[in-house]
Amino acid sequence: xxxxxxxxxxxxxxxAAKAEGQKVVFVPTMGFLHDGHRELIKTGRKxxxxxxxxxxxxxxxxxxxxxxxxxxxxxxxxxxxxxxxGEEGVDAVFTPGVDDVYPRGFETFVEVTELQKxxxxxxxxxxxxxxxxxxxxxxxxxxxxxxxxxxxxxQQLKIIERMARDLNLGVDIIGVDTVRESDGLAMSxxxxxxxxxxxxxxxxxxxxxxxxxxxxxxxxxxxxxLIEIMKKIIEKEPVAVIEYIRVCDKESLxxxxxxxxxALVALAVSIGRARLIDNRIVSIRLRA
Amino acid sequence: xxxxxxxxxxxxxxxAAKAEGQKVVFVPTMGFLHDGHRELIKTGRKxxxxxxxxxxxxxxxxxxxxxxxxxxxxxxxxxxxxxxxGEEGVDAVFTPGVDDVYPRGFETFVEVTELQKxxxxxxxxxxxxxxxxxxxxxxxxxxxxxxxxxxxxxQQLKIIERMARDLNLGVDIIGVDTVRESDGLAMSxxxxxxxxxxxxxxxxxxxxxxxxxxxxxxxxxxxxxLIEIMKKIIEKEPVAVIEYIRVCDKESLxxxxxxxxxALVALAVSIGRARLIDNRIVSIRLRA
Numbered sequence: 007x008x009x010x011x012x013x014x015x016x017x018x019x020x021x022a023a024k025a026e027g028q029k030v031v032f033v034p035t036m037g038f039l040h041d042g043h044r045e046l047i048k049t050g051r052k053x054x055x056x057x058x059x060x061x062x063x064x065x066x067x068x069x070x071x072x073x074x075x076x077x078x079x080x081x082x083x084x085x086x087x088x089x090x091x092g093e094e095g096v097d098a099v100f101t102p103g104v105d106d107v108y109p110r111g112f113e114t115f116v117e118v119t120e121l122q123k124x125x126x127x128x129x130x131x132x133x134x135x136x137x138x139x140x141x142x143x144x145x146x147x148x149x150x151x152x153x154x155x156x157x158x159x160x161q162q163l164k165i166i167e168r169m170a171r172d173l174n175l176g177v178d179i180i181g182v183d184t185v186r187e188s189d190g191l192a193m194s195x196x197x198x199x200x201x202x203x204x205x206x207x208x209x210x211x212x213x214x215x216x217x218x219x220x221x222x223x224x225x226x227x228x229x230x231x232l233i234e235i236m237k238k239i240i241e242k243e244p245v246a247v248i249e250y251i252r253v254c255d256k257e258s259l260x261x262x263x264x265x266x267x268x269a270l271v272a273l274a275v276s277i278g279r280a281r282l283i284d285n286r287i288v289s290i291r292l293r294a
Numbered sequence: 295x296x297x298x299x300x301x302x303x304x305x306x307x308x309x310a311a312k313a314e315g316q317k318v319v320f321v322p323t324m325g326f327l328h329d330g331h332r333e334l335i336k337t338g339r340k341x342x343x344x345x346x347x348x349x350x351x352x353x354x355x356x357x358x359x360x361x362x363x364x365x366x367x368x369x370x371x372x373x374x375x376x377x378x379x380g381e382e383g384v385d386a387v388f389t390p391g392v393d394d395v396y397p398r399g400f401e402t403f404v405e406v407t408e409l410q411k412x413x414x415x416x417x418x419x420x421x422x423x424x425x426x427x428x429x430x431x432x433x434x435x436x437x438x439x440x441x442x443x444x445x446x447x448x449q450q451l452k453i454i455e456r457m458a459r460d461l462n463l464g465v466d467i468i469g470v471d472t473v474r475e476s477d478g479l480a481m482s483x484x485x486x487x488x489x490x491x492x493x494x495x496x497x498x499x500x501x502x503x504x505x506x507x508x509x510x511x512x513x514x515x516x517x518x519x520l521i522e523i524m525k526k527i528i529e530k531e532p533v534a535v536i537e538y539i540r541v542c543d544k545e546s547l548x549x550x551x552x553x554x555x556x557a558l559v560a561l562a563v564s565i566g567r568a569r570l571i572d573n574r575i576v577s578i579r580l581r582a
Contacts, residue, residue, distance in 0.1 A: 013462060113408045114426075114460035120401045138402075139461075146462040172402035174301060174434040 007091060008098040013107075013147050016100050020059065020149040029058035032150035032177075034141060037064035038081040039090045042156055042185040042193035047094040049182050050154045054097075061148050062091050063100040065107065069115075070136030076279070081198045100148060107143060115139045118165045118172070124259040125161045125272055126283065129249055137162055138169050145177055152178040156185075158192045160272060160285045161259060184284070186212065192284045199280035207243035208277050214239040214251075215286040218271045222288040227265050229253035232288075240275060249274035249281070256287060265290060295379060296386040301395075301435050304388050308347065308437040317346035320438035320465075322429060325352040326369040327378045330444055330473040330481035335382040337470050338442045342385075349436050350379050351388040353395065357403075358424030364567070369486045388436060395431060403427045406453045406460070412547040413449045413560055414571065417537055425450055426457050433465055440466040444473075446480045448560060448573045449547060472572070474500065480572045487568035495531035496565050502527040502539075503574040506559045510576040515553050517541035520576075528563060537562035537569070544575060553578060 010016045020030050031054035033046045047062060054060045064087055071077035084101075091099050115135050121127075122134035145153065155163045167179045185193045190212030191205075200208060214236035221235050233251045240246050254261050256270040265288065272285035298304045308318050319342035321334045335350060342348040352375055359365035372389075379387050403423050409415075410422035433441065443451045455467045473481045478500030479493075488496060502524035509523050521539045528534050542549050544558040553576065560573035 017462075017464065111456075112460050114404060114406045114457045116402065116404050116461075118402045143460075143462050146464065168399075169402050172400050172431075173404075174305075174431050176305065176434065 007088070007096055009088070010098055010100050011102060013102055016061075016098075016102070016147050017149065019098060020061070020147075023059040024149065029054050029152070030148065030150045031058055031060050032144070032148045032153040033060070033062045033096075034144050034153065034155075035062060035064055036066045036080065036195065037087050038083055038195040038198070039087045040185075040193045040195060040197075042158065044090060044094060045185045046154045046156055046182050047091065047096060049180060050152075051095045053152050053154070053180060059097050060095065061098045061100055061150065062096045063102070063144055063148065065100075065102055065140070065144070067107075067136060067140040068104060069108065069140055070133050072130055072132065075130075076196075076199075079279075081195055100144075102147070107140065116142050116169060116173075118168050121161065121165045121168055121259055124254065124261075125250065125252055126274060127161070129274070134162070134165055138165055141166055142169065142173070142175075145175060150177055152180055154180045154182060157181050158184040158194065158284065160270065164257070164259065190216070192282075194280075194282060196280045196282060200278060204245055204278045204280070207245045208275075208280075208282060210240045210243045210246055211273065211275055211282055211284050214273065215271060215284060218253075219286055219288045219292065222265060222269075222290055223292050227290070229262050229264065229269075232265075232271065236271075236273065240273075243277075245277050247276045249276060253288075267291075295376070295384055297376070298386055298388050299390060301390055304349075304386075304390070304435050305437065307386060308349070308435075311347040312437065317342055317440070318436065318438045319346055319348050320432070320436045320441040321348070321350045321384075322432050322441065322443075323350060323352055324354045324368065324483065325375050326371055326483040326486070327375045328473075328481045328483060328485075330446065332378060332382060333473045334442045334444055334470050335379065335384060337468060338440075339383045341440050341442070341468060347385050348383065349386045349388055349438065350384045351390070351432055351436065353388075353390055353428070353432070355395075355424060355428040356392060357396065357428055358421050360418055360420065363418075364484075364487075367567075369483055388432075390435070395428065404430050404457065404461075406456050409449065409453045409456055409547055412542065412549075413538065413540060414562060415449070417562070422450070422453055426453055429454055430457065430461070430463075433463055438465055440468055442468045442470060445469050446472040446482065446572065448558065452545070452547065478504070480570075482568075482570060484568045484570060488566060492533055492566045492568070495533045496563075496568075496570060498528045498531045498534055499561065499563055499570055499572050502561065503559055503572060506541075507574055507576045507580065510553060510557075510578055511580050515578070517550050517552065517557075520553075520559065524559070524561065528561075531565075533565050535564040537564060541576075555579075 033050045116138040251273040268289045321338045404426040539561040556577045
């Protein structure tokens with residue numbers, strides 16, 4: 007497995023692969039890999055095929071953290087990350103430096119203006135601008151044919167899909183289902199922030215999503231009723247602070263009043279130092 | 295000479311050229327070509343070499359026009375444009391449709407946040423966002439190794455250079471000197487808007503730049519003094535309305551008080567229906 011730090015070397019590596027007709031598949035991450043990432047890598051390996059070039063990037067992107075967020079304490083473990091990458095058949099790990107990605111005088115940003123307004127965008131101004139910008143830059147460094155993103159970050163996935171289409175990037179975006187712990191908690195690098203009692207309280211997040219899904223299956227149709235059901239479950243945990251619970255259109259992310267068919271139920275909850283997000287598609291066609 | 299209308303065909307054409315090791319050079323325009331464009335094309339032809347693929351695009355970009363600007367009346371003459379392209383050895387003319395460039399639901403924009411604030415950016419909100427966005431999209435459609443822009447649109451050139459660097463586009467940006475009429479007026483498609491007396495009044499624009507350059511050569515160092523000299527020349531023409539005259543740093547485009555070495559002198563003047571811009575680098579090392 008190659009480890010590439012320089013932007014120009016990464017570009018040269020991908021160009022060489024393309025010149026030989028190899029497919030380039032890309033899994034961008036912020037590192038501290040868990041089994042959710044493992045699933046992204048497995049999906050990437052399949053998409054690249056035996057002969058393709060599978061690139062995993064590890065870059066904690068300052069541009070997507072707000073001034074009061076956890077950039078400086080974001081967990082890192084490069085040795086463990088490289089081990090997992092090796093196990094899962096990654097061909098090249100790309101670990102650019104912050105100053106190479108954002109050199110002095112950097113001032114160009116991309117925004118997906120409507121999709122970024124909703125859900126996490128309301129509370130994290132500039133977050134999705136930072137995400138879209140770094141993903142576009144990484145795409146130009148890695149030059150992938152396909153790139154793999156998790157559905158846990160559903161809004162991010164939709165924004166990247168939209169950006170790829172709107173800017174004619176020619177990159178196929180592959181979404182991968184959320185991987186969960188045995189009790190349902192979505193895998194996240196930020197789960198490492200949770201103490202044991204906080205970790206137990208965090209079960210209320212997937213629990214509330216299950217209750218929403220069951221609610222829809224048994225006839226609940228009003229968004230406010232679903233939100234009420236979820237709120238009650240999470241509020242049983244005194245350490246859990248709800249940032250938002252939303253029922254929205256799964257493409258536009260605009261709030262829905264009534265569920266006609268399918269909907270995205272998404273929430274953000276702070277527990278201790280961890281701000282956790284999760285989501286689930288609910289459907290009136292599923293029975294409880 | 296090929297004429298390509300479809301985005302996917304353009305991408306396929308460029309990919310095929312690259313696969314054969316051809317250099318792809320791109321000259322983006324809004325059409326109604328004049329001798330300034332001819333110079334861009336000649337430069338592009340040289341950069342592409344005999345065997346390279348030289349692509350000229352003709353696309354009047356709605357995203358860079360304000361609601362009260364001249365989008366609907368912007369001059370067009372496709373037959374004449376194709377004739378010039380053929381004469382100058384263009385290999386492919388790319389003429390995408392507005393709905394292909396901006397399909398329903400389009401909402402992704404690029405901004406070069408600091409450079410876009412100055413000069414024309416102050417009076418044309420959204421203009422450079424529209425320019426940067428369409429150029430990024432066109433780059434992703436044409437996939438050039440190099441692209442050619444005129445220095446008459448100096449701020450645009452600086453913004454594109456910055457964007458290419460900041461977003462790791464891997465496109466070499468080539469700037470070409472302004473081509474002028476015999477009396478000094480910079481070539482522009484919008485010169486077509488001028489009546490005969492307006493056309494005569496427009497000479498005051500390059501005249502004022504020449505006076506600024508001469509002023510610096512003879513010892514004038516204060517920006518406000520230069521601006522005063524220029525203002526007097528243009529104000530002799532009753533049909534000329536000054537939008538701005540600025541003396542600024544030629545890289546950051548920030549206003550200068552005093553010229554220490556070189557400076558960009560730039561102005562925008564409305565004459566009748568035409569909003570005309572021009573600029574000149576002045577230097578204390580040049581003697582009048």
